[in-house]
Amino acid sequence: MxxxxxxxxxxxxxxxxxxxxxxxxxxxxxxxxxxxxxxxxxxxxxxxxxxxxxxxxxxxxxxxxxxxxxxxxxxxxxxxxxxxxxxxxxxxxxxxxxxxxxxxxxxxxxxxxxxxxxRSGPRRGADIEVPVKISLEEAYRGVEKDFSIYHTVTCSTCRGSGAKPGTSKKVCNKCKGTGHISSTQDTFFGRFVQSQPCPRCKGKGQIVDIPCEKCFGSGKIKEQTKISVKVPPGVDNGTTIRIKGKGEAGDEGGASGDLYVVVRIAQHPIFVRQGDDLVCKVEIPYPIAVLGGQVEVPTIEGAKLKMSIPPGTQTNKVFRLKGKGMPNLHSSRRGDMYVETIIHVPEKLNDKQKNILREYGKSLGLDI
Ligand SMILES: [Zn+2]
Ligand SMILES: [Zn+2]
The missing domain is CATH 1.10.287.110 (DnaJ domain)
Known part of the structure; x- marks a missing residue:
C-alpha cells in the first residue's frame, strides 16, 4: 500500500x-x-x-x-x-x-x-448540517438526543420516478431518448465534439407524461423526520457526528446525502474545559488555608470529593486531581481536574471570633 x-x-x-x-x-x-x-x-x-x-x-x-x-x-x-x-x-x-x-x-x-x-443517471443527494446543543455533563456521560429535521425524501407513491403510478414515461423528443445533445466546438486545443446533457430531460432521455400527484413529478417530497443521535462521552465543541443517508434525497435512484450533527456544548457554571481537562475555582476557609485540612470540591460526575489542603496554602494555588476530567473521545484515558484555591475572607464574625482574631493580630504586633 x-x-x-x-x-x-x-x-x-x-x-x-x-x-x-x-x-x-x-x-x-x-x-x-x-x-x-x-x-x-x-x-x-x-x-x-x-x-x-x-x-x-x-x-x-x-x-x-x-x-x-x-x-x-x-x-x-x-x-x-x-x-x-x-x-x-x-x-x-x-x-x-x-x-x-x-x-x-x-x-x-x-x-x-x-x-x-x-448529470445523467443516479445522483447522490446533498448533505445537511444540524447543530445540537448539550451540557458539559452530557458531554461527560454521553447522551442520546432526539430532534426533527425537515428534508427531502424519495416519494413513496411513485418511488422517485415522478410518474403517476400506472403511467409510464415517454421518450424525450429533444434528444430522441439519448439524454445528450452534441455540438462541435473549436478551442485552443483543437476541435472537439462536445456532448452535453439534454436540457429538457436533464440527461434522462425520458420525460414524465402524467406527473405523480403527491410529488408533482419531482420524485421527491419534503418531510419531517425524527432523528435520534447517540452522542458519545468525551465529545467537544464542534465534534461532528455523521448519520448516513439522512441528508437530502438523491435523484434517479441515487443515494441520499448524509446528516452531519455538529455538537455545541453550553457554558458550564463551575467548570471550564481545556481539552480533556477541567478547571474550577474553589473557596477555602481561612483557617484551613493556614492550618491545613480537607475541603469539598465539585466534580463533573456530580458527587462532591474531599481534597486535602496542606498548611500554609496561598490563594491561586492549583491542585491537580488526576483522572477527574473529561473522558477522551478516542481512548479510555481521562483528563485531569485542576482546582484553583481562593482564600475566603470572612465578612461576618461574632464578638468571640473577632477577639480571637484580634489576639492573633496583636501577637504579630499589628495595631488592631
Ligand atoms: Zn411521486
Ligand atoms: Zn432529452
Missing part, C-alpha cells in the same frame, strides 16, 4: 487557503498534467498524477469532506467515502468546459474516475 500524500501539499496550497485559491491551484495543475497534453510514453504517469490532484480537489472543494479531512486526515475520508462518492459532488464538468477541454477528453476523465458521467 502506498502512503497517500497530504491533499494540501498535492495542490501546493496552505491549510488556510480560500476556496478560490484551492480552485485556482487545481486549474493550474489540471492544465499542466492533463493526460491529453503529454507525449504517449508519459500518459500513464500523467493519468496517475491527474487522479491525485483531482482527488485532492474533490475533497478540499467540498466543505464537509474538507472538514473531515482536516479533523481525521485520510482515515476520515477513506472510511466515509467510496471512490465514487468522493468525486460525485464535485462539478468537474464546468471546470473543464471553462478550460476548453471537451468531447473525448471529458469522457476520458470520467473514465479515469470510474464514475458516472455528469
Amino acid at each position: 502506498t502512503v497517500k500524500r497530504d491533499y494540501y501539499e498535492i495542490l501546493g496550497v496552505s491549510k488556510t487557503a480560500s476556496a478560490k485559491e484551492i480552485e485556482e491551484a487545481y486549474r493550474r495543475l489540471a492544465v499542466q498534467h492533463h493526460p491529453d497534453r503529454v507525449p504517449a510514453e508519459k500518459k500513464d504517469e500523467a493519468r496517475e498524477k491527474f487522479k491525485e490532484i483531482s482527488e485532492a480537489y474533490a475533497v478540499l472543494s467540498d466543505p464537509n469532506k474538507k472538514r473531515e479531512y482536516d479533523t481525521y486526515g485520510h482515515a476520515g475520508i477513506d472510511s466515509h467515502y467510496s471512490q465514487e462518492d468522493l468525486f460525485s459532488g464535485t462539478n468537474f464538468g464546468s471546470i473543464f468546459r471553462d478550460m476548453g477541454f471537451g468531447g473525448s477528453i471529458f469522457e476520458d476523465l470520467f473514465d479515469i474516475f470510474g464514475t458516472h458521467r455528469e
